[in-house]
Amino acid sequence: MKIYKIPSDLRAFIFDIDSTLYTNQAYAFEQVDCQVRQFAKERGISADEARRMVADYRKKFAAEHEGSKVSLGNTLLAFGVPIEQSVQWRRELLEPADFLGRDETLIAELGILQEKYQLICVTNNPVLPARKTLEAIGVSDFFPEIVGLDTCFKSKPALEPFETAVERLSKSACERGLEGISAENCLAVGDRYDMDIKLPLEMGMGGILVSGVEEVYQIHKSVL
């Protein structure tokens, strides 16, 4: 766990989902591969051929952009698949419950955090599969709202999903008669610095980088 900053007036957590609230290599792979297989099917090429095209494109992109990674959505876009189409594939093809199960340790940890803080998720998956993921691990009730790829049609690390998360947290706090919430009151938790932490820190939030869900189990010890 790497703690970058913990806000002095902490009121809310913004969690990434994939490889943060669960750690599962097979599911992480499937999230990408189900779309690549669908792309292959529609192009009339083999799955292996499509996997090769994606790998080659990513290698070329990194070489031309100082090692930067390109999202799968933008890779498929380069092959002529609109973002709306790949969002739809993710909605239809992802079945988190085939890979993930209830996580009692995480449920207990989020129960502790929820007593003092509001919780929200920001993810680059559409809201529907993200919700199914939270349901599969048993933590859906802790997150009344998810900001997903189809909320603002912008993927992290864009500003919009994080701004939307802060707005929604603030609205829900006000509805419950609490003070509004601003970026300075939020703590972002995720497994990828560039996607989940860098921009929140620039916005004035706190940030904690985790290597997987095992480190999320320990978070209350760092903040309470």
Ligand SMILES: [Mg+2]
């Ligand atoms: Mg992640």
